[in-house]
């Protein structure tokens with residue numbers, strides 16, 4: 001199975017990069033992992049609602065270019081569906097068995113995902129009602145995908 005993490009902006013913090021590299025390395029035995037970063041827009045502190053929508057639209061247009069036909073698209077959004085780690089593993093396993101052998105997870109930038117990106121998804125996943133920074137979200141998502149594969153393969157890790 002191929003897994004693409006499509007996200008906005010670069011990881012600036014060294015400690016997030018270390019976590020991301022570690023889980024990417026661990027995942028390499030279970031799937032073909034690809035991380036695609038599109039550039040983010042600068043958000044002025046006093047940006048108006050209209051400016052913020054414009055920023056999300058521009059970032060969204062960049063993300064949409066990487067959505068491939070035939071891939072199953074999961075957007076990450078606070079208002080998405082909350083699932084357990086086991087349920088996520090079942091979803092990934094089911095998609096792997098069916099013809100959907102490519103999953104694209106999309107993480108938004110600091111203002112979130114544009115409506116057009118949210119609409120393009122097959123499923124919207126929430127990690128709780130709390131807001132996480134997008135850099136941290138990338139690391140958490142990779143850990144949860146790794147956890148899912150350990151569950152799928154009946155290997156110790158998930159308690």
Ligand SMILES: C[S@@+](CC[C@H](N)C(=O)[O-])C[C@H]1O[C@@H](n2cnc3c(N)ncnc32)[C@H](O)[C@@H]1O
Pocket residue numbers: 075076077078106107108109110111112113125126127128129130131132133134137
């Ligand atoms: C800083 S958050 C954006 C916050 C923005 N106000 C919003 O509501 O989307 C950056 C990105 O991280 C992801 N994210 C943050 N918290 C999340 C959560 N609890 N569940 C799922 N995704 C989350 C989303 O993809 C979001 O677009």
